[in-house]
Amino acid sequence: MAPAPEPAERLNLLVLGVDQAESFVGNTDVIMIVSIDQASGTIFVLSLPRDLCLGACDGHASRINEVYKRQGIEALKQTLRYVTGLRIDHWMLVNFHGVEAIINQLGGVRVWSNREFDERFIYLETDEEIRLILDEGWNTLNGREAVAYGRSRKYDSGGDFARICRQQQVVRGLREQSLSPALIVNAPSLLASLSGAFKTDFPIASVPALGNLLLAIPQERINSWAVHARGQELMVWEQGLDGANLLRPDLHAIRDFVQDSLIESTRAHLDDQGNPTFVRDNCEDYFP
Template sequence: MEENTRQTRNQKKKKLRKGRFIITILLLAVIATSIYVYAQYKSGLEMASDTKIPVEDFQPDEFKERVETYLIIGVDARGTEKSRSDTMMLLAWNHDTNDMKLVSFMRDIYADIPGYQSYKLNTAYYLGGVPLLKATLNEMFDLPVHHYALIDFKSFETLIDILAPNGIEMDVEKNMGGEIDVELKKGLQQLNGKELLGYARFRSDAEGDFGRVNRQQKVIEALKDEMLSPTNVKNFPKLVGAAQGYITTDLTSTDQLSTIFKAIAGNGELAIEKMTIPAEGMYKFANYRHAGSVLEIDVEKNKQLLHDFLQLQE
């Protein structure tokens, strides 16, 4: 009887020691992971120190509907000189359905820019930065803008290389070169940051700016897939740190960014619906001495199409 009791006690002691050992290993793993995450975050943050493009007087529209919008702007100069916006997209997040939709605005749209003569849409950023581009979209399309993210293309290259050090898979539809500073061959391949940027900016073919916008949307789709890939989780801390320096945005709260990432992650494969403004058949080409070749659009028809696509409440 005493022997059985002794054996039972020994077994309990062994289980207790084993349990303590497992807990210790788990704690060490958590500590090691935390140190790694923090070190990578700091590394990314230091890479991008003092690189943000300053933005003044951005006044977000009041968020009172179910659709929250994010204006994404890509420029080709970093604060050293005035630049036109090369990329203008609007990401819309429907909180009711957790769907996301992406709208690309052609930069040659002949736009009514508040306080100025009509010019190409990308001139709004040149004349008044993010606030004036936002005001132009507000007035032309009755479009609310709740947040913005502004990135220089050189910074875009670096962020891509952090997210996917081995490159991002793209099916390049034709040989590309010339003004994009890289030479790309037709076919499926892994593109680094500089090559991916060149692919997104290429427009030296018959499709012109329309083809460029389509490629930009393909790049966004590829980036979404990379961010959802488990193999890239280890790169996230450094990416988040670098993004805080390389991307200028009104989203200053970590909680805000975490909410967006959780929504994306919780959306499974997350199919992003895409459209381009102007829509097919709702524009014509024109030429003005002060603005050059432009797209004159049917504003009312494009606005209605845009509202229907984004499911904005009237």
């Protein structure tokens, strides 16, 4: 099934987080498409699980998070187009230390935790240890804490889905933290100072225009969705020949889910208090 054409006024940005502290060569354990609809003034954020498998689904090598490392960014863009039906206009790749640097430069990020945390994480590349201690509720995280928060999954019944939702929380928080007129004007110089923290094909000179576009879209018009195996018949768990846990997708169901969610994200509806809102997501257990 060929992907449906998308309107030119929609801008799709691919955000990738690689599982390395300093290198940019690794598995993309964060795969997030940020789709900005300029016509409706809405943002649709879609996350895919790293364990989603392709082809024979016979082991680690068939996971979607291995595509970039093995075949490069263009192959991953084509794969995501095939899986979701969404074209990718631009991409951004960041590693652990890059996330730390960006968040620290912005003064931290505020997130809402659905539980208490006391967990330890190791950067395998550098043997650095992180201990994350958080209270339930609102917390302001520095860069290192935000990386750990976005990696946590072992103590949640939601597993990788919980991690995906936390990653989306961090992105939401960064948007709120970074979008001020003064910061947008100085964005090119700020990004130049962080040039070693990330890679992107987005023109740096166009960042202020993108920032102003994002600034004009209020929080209540941002929709966060995750493709996962809970509550929808989108994929099923399997074990690969090498013991890897894999999610075999129903591609037709996923494309329909993405298109339906995309359409819904541009339509206002009433919240519990009867107020118009655009917010719809399936991470409700992790967002306040």
